[in-house]
Amino acid sequence: MQDRGNDALLLETRGLTKVFGELKACNEVDLKIAPGEIHALLGENGAGKSTLVKMLFGVLDPTEGGIYWKGEPVRIGSPGEARRHGIGMVFQHFSLFEALTASENIALVFDEKTPISQIAERARAVSVEYGLPLDPHAMVGDLSVGERQRIEIIRCLLQKPDLIILDEPTSVLTPQEANRMFDTLERLKAEGTSILYISHRLDEVKRLCDTATVLRHGKVVAHCDPRQETATTLANLMVGSDVEAVKRQASAATPGPPLIEISNLERPPATPFSIPLRGIDLTVRGGELLGIAGVAGNGQGEFFEAVSGEWRQERADTIRLNGRNCGHKNISDRRMVGAAFVPEERLGHGAAPALPLSDNLLLSRHTTDRRAMVGPLGFVRMGAVKEATQRIIREMDVRKSGEDPEAAALSGGNLQKFLIGRELDREPMVLVVDQPTWGVDAGAAARIRKALIDLARAGSAVLVISQDLDELFEISDAIAVMHDGRLSSPLPIAEASFEKIGLLMGGAEPGHQAHAHAEAHANTEGSHEPGAPI
Numbered sequence: 001m002q003d004r005g006n007d008a009l010l011l012e013t014r015g016l017t018k019v020f021g022e023l024k025a026c027n028e029v030d031l032k033i034a035p036g037e038i039h040a041l042l043g044e045n046g047a048g049k050s051t052l053v054k055m056l057f058g059v060l061d062p063t064e065g066g067i068y069w070k071g072e073p074v075r076i077g078s079p080g081e082a083r084r085h086g087i088g089m090v091f092q093h094f095s096l097f098e099a100l101t102a103s104e105n106i107a108l109v110f111d112e113k114t115p116i117s118q119i120a121e122r123a124r125a126v127s128v129e130y131g132l133p134l135d136p137h138a139m140v141g142d143l144s145v146g147e148r149q150r151i152e153i154i155r156c157l158l159q160k161p162d163l164i165i166l167d168e169p170t171s172v173l174t175p176q177e178a179n180r181m182f183d184t185l186e187r188l189k190a191e192g193t194s195i196l197y198i199s200h201r202l203d204e205v206k207r208l209c210d211t212a213t214v215l216r217h218g219k220v221v222a223h224c225d226p227r228q229e230t231a232t233t234l235a236n237l238m239v240g241s242d243v244e245a246v247k248r249q250a251s252a253a254t255p256g257p258p259l260i261e262i263s264n265l266e267r268p269p270a271t272p273f274s275i276p277l278r279g280i281d282l283t284v285r286g287g288e289l290l291g292i293a294g295v296a297g298n299g300q301g302e303f304f305e306a307v308s309g310e311w312r313q314e315r316a317d318t319i320r321l322n323g324r325n326c327g328h329k330n331i332s333d334r335r336m337v338g339a340a341f342v343p344e345e346r347l348g349h350g351a352a353p354a355l356p357l358s359d360n361l362l363l364s365r366h367t368t369d370r371r372a373m374v375g376p377l378g379f380v381r382m383g384a385v386k387e388a389t390q391r392i393i394r395e396m397d398v399r400k401s402g403e404d405p406e407a408a409a410l411s412g413g414n415l416q417k418f419l420i421g422r423e424l425d426r427e428p429m430v431l432v433v434d435q436p437t438w439g440v441d442a443g444a445a446a447r448i449r450k451a452l453i454d455l456a457r458a459g460s461a462v463l464v465i466s467q468d469l470d471e472l473f474e475i476s477d478a479i480a481v482m483h484d485g486r487l488s489s490p491l492p493i494a495e496a497s498f499e500k501i502g503l504l505m506g507g508a509e510p511g512h513q514a515h516a517h518a519e520a521h522a523n524t525e526g527s528h529e530p531g532a533p534i
């Protein structure tokens with residue numbers, strides 16, 4: 001008799017295993033998803049979540065075990081086949097072409113006969129229906145990560161899948177955008193669609209998901225109902241031990257010298273879709289950690305490019321780092337004065353995917369650490385580079401397969417730990433980080449946040465751009481808000497609240513906060529006071 005799965009289930013895996021070299025990234029995983037169920041897939045960085053869903057979506061071939069779809073055994077050989085079965089996926093690292101528009105990217109997964117104008121129209125209709133704002137004609141290269149994610153979601157919804165796999169969907173969204181997405185997911189569920197939901201945010205898993213499967217080191221360690229658990233018990237299941245909360249030490253009584261000085265930073269829009277920067281003034285002193293909050297696409301990317309030197313300024317004194325005029329300097333020269341930068345997109349921008357970690361280290365540090373890493377005749381001191389790579393891996397607890405793997409072989413969170421560690425290892429006087437813990441599990445996020453606070457307390461100026469308000473409240477000494485290319489004055493953390501910051505994110509002028517309580521609720525809908533770290 002032919003082997004059959006359980007007919008009542010939409011998807012079932014039995015003993016699903018994937019081996020990379022010596023590593024069992026997924027080890028005999030059993031998973032059951034019923035129709036109309038939101039099922040959470042939990043696990044710390046490197047637990048095997050992405051590997052599992054890549055097998056379900058036909059990106060990776062299982063080494064062993066079976067996948068059953070609507071009771072029948074299936075072999076899913078490619079993403080196209082997965083889509084034909086009715087499985088859609090939104091990836092953590094987006095698979096969009098930057099030089100194409102939103103609708104052209106969407107068209108890539110449809111047959112060639114459908115005209116692009118029709119696809120743009122359908123995309124617009126789905127975007128309105130599911131509350132996911134999208135301009136189908138915008139060029140992807142000009143969009144923020146949050147906006148790109150919406151394209152991926154709409155592309156997925158257009159195919160009317162029975163199962164949608166979402167990998168870290170809210171990590172780049174504001175609380176308001178995330179709430180809107182939860183409404184979309186609830187609605188899909190009511191329509192009978194199942195969702196496999198990967199997230200490190202346990203409060204949202206508890207709020208949204210009906211069931212959960214927890215992976216640790218590639219193995220299933222629990223199937224549970226997340227509503228019956230607390231965020232702490234879930235985190236402990238994932239990690240296998242107690243997760244420590246980050247403690248923010250008080251800032252120094254006398255702040256250090258100004259190490260980041262930005263005066264009247266203006267930038268015309270580089271393309272018709274990018275946000276102009278308007279008269280930004282900011283000072284961050286040694287010993288201080290300043291957070292920049294804001295809805296995706298309000299100029300944070302353009303601001304990061306200006307500060308890091310990817311985009312240079314006309315006046316040299318528009319940006320001063322560590323006491324030097326840097327407006328004319330490029331990114332390497334800014335690094336030479338003691339600054340370090342970690343961009344939002346870790347693969348491609350932050351790291352060259354196909355190169356091993358040691359080469360990635362060398363690429364970013366061969367100028368600043370020339371003496372340590374390059375010999376007198378220009379030969380690379382590979383021993384020193386490899387030693388520094390291993391030191392960073394140890395310090396940041398980067399989990400990986402193999403001694404010096406390619407950047408692309410690391411799980412998202414582990415690559416992020418490596419990139420932050422690569423910059424911290426230089427003990428920079430100035431550090432600017434965009435979305436430091438995107439896609440990073442609770443334990444690793446705590447480690448990264450602690451490292452950022454420690455760097456500030458050691459006397460450096462740290463600037464953190466983040467859409468995670470809980471994170472900013474946890475680590476910042478003061479928070480400024482970026483809206484429509486303008487930056488508000490920083491609010492000291494003792495005076496900041498979710499309500500005030502939410503209002504500024506929505507574009508309110510400072511000073512409106514005190515008497516705009518009702519409006520604040522509309523703007524910070526469903527948000528709450530800073531949650532306890534998990």
Ligand SMILES: Nc1ncnc2c1ncn2[C@@H]1O[C@H](COP(=O)(O)OP(=O)(O)OP(=O)(O)O)[C@@H](O)[C@H]1O
Pocket residue numbers: 020023025043044045046047048049050051052399400401408409410411412413414439441
């Ligand atoms: N192509 C590959 N070659 C070698 N090893 C890999 C490859 N892809 C993943 N791995 C390894 O498999 C393990 C599981 O990685 P995976 O990406 O599935 O984790 P994850 O749970 O999704 O983590 P994260 O939350 O950080 O995204 C990791 O140790 C990773 O380094």
